[in-house]
Amino acid sequence: MNALAVVTGASSGIGYELAKVLADNAFDVVVVAEDERIDDAAAQIGLRSGGVHVEPVRADLRGYEGVEALVARLRAMGRPVDVLAVNAGVGVGGDFVRDTSLDDNLEIIDLNVRSAVHLTHRLLGDMVDRKQGKVLFTSSIAATAPGPFHSVYAASKAFLASFGQSLREELRDTGVTVTTLMPGPTDTEFFDRAGMQDTKVATGDKDDPEKVALQGFEALMKGDDHVVAASLKNKVQAVAGRVAPDPVKAKMMRTMTEPGSAEP
Ligand SMILES: NC(=O)c1ccc[n+]([C@@H]2O[C@H](COP(=O)([O-])OP(=O)(O)OC[C@H]3O[C@@H](n4cnc5c(N)ncnc54)[C@H](OP(=O)(O)O)[C@@H]3O)[C@@H](O)[C@H]2O)c1
Numbered sequence: 001m002n003a004l005a006v007v008t009g010a011s012s013g014i015g016y017e018l019a020k021v022l023a024d025n026a027f028d029v030v031v032v033a034e035d036e037r038i039d040d041a042a043a044q045i046g047l048r049s050g051g052v053h054v055e056p057v058r059a060d061l062r063g064y065e066g067v068e069a070l071v072a073r074l075r076a077m078g079r080p081v082d083v084l085a086v087n088a089g090v091g092v093g094g095d096f097v098r099d100t101s102l103d104d105n106l107e108i109i110d111l112n113v114r115s116a117v118h119l120t121h122r123l124l125g126d127m128v129d130r131k132q133g134k135v136l137f138t139s140s141i142a143a144t145a146p147g148p149f150h151s152v153y154a155a156s157k158a159f160l161a162s163f164g165q166s167l168r169e170e171l172r173d174t175g176v177t178v179t180t181l182m183p184g185p186t187d188t189e190f191f192d193r194a195g196m197q198d199t200k201v202a203t204g205d206k207d208d209p210e211k212v213a214l215q216g217f218e219a220l221m222k223g224d225d226h227v228v229a230a231s232l233k234n235k236v237q238a239v240a241g242r243v244a245p246d247p248v249k250a251k252m253m254r255t256m257t258e259p260g261s262a263e264p
Helices: 011-025 038-048 064-078 102-130 151-170 209-222 232-243 246-257
Strands: 005-009 027-033 054-058 084-085 133-138 176-183 228-229
Touching: 005 011, 005 064, 011 027, 011 038, 011 084, 011 133, 011 151, 011 209, 027 038, 027 064, 027 176, 027 228, 038 054, 054 064, 084 102, 084 209, 102 133, 102 151, 102 176, 102 228, 133 151, 151 176, 151 228, 176 209, 176 232, 209 228
Parallel strands: 005 027, 005 084, 027 054, 084 133, 133 176, 176 228
Antiparallel strands: none
């Protein structure tokens, strides 16, 4: 029987490509998203990667019940999860006080942070008992700097980067690895959904989600601690992020993320 992978946020963008590359490498994949188009995504992935089973699950992971419903579906399959890719995430752009609603910001935390903790807590125990498993968190290059004009989003990604590295150390010698994927700006629906179309970061060069996912997959399989994907520019930003002071990085990020910063 094939090994089993679970990918959240697999209906589009990086998660869809992660599910594709896992299926191409003979994993059966449970693909999860909120919207009904996850059914089409599953069908497409199944068609191109013959011989694997691709199971769509619709769940709103912002809520406790949505995560529990996903866990129940996985338990009902009666199969161990070999790979968990915690990838679903959303952002909201704009001035925290004037442009964004409290609900939007709390929903970022519910999806990007709360559901990641919830799902990982539910699934990691079995992996540790089996002494086998691989977890991938989709964080972001945004985790390496303060994020004015997407402040809650950037903080949520910093949470994931820290959480992933911490779990990795705790799980040393258990047979379970934790890898953090840190994409730069990537050509997905993310910026439109976040309302960031008029920013420099959204209108500048972006990476191909297929390449980002491939680099994430390769790092996950090797059990690397993290991978900065995909372009050289992004890797340079990650290195700079380790040495530049936070106030300097905040000013630099502002030029990329402030509403209206897009080049005419
Ligand atoms: N694009 C970038 O520049 C970039 C850079 C760094 C990191 N990332 C991270 O990459 C991850 C994937 O984003 P993406 O760029 O591929 O964007 P995307 O194309 O918008 O994909 C987001 C995915 O998350 C799912 N999702 C959203 N709300 C959900 C909910 N409440 N419950 C369950 N699933 C939900 C979406 O499914 P539905 O359509 O069903 O809601 C979709 O499958 C995110 O964590 C993002 O923070 C993106």
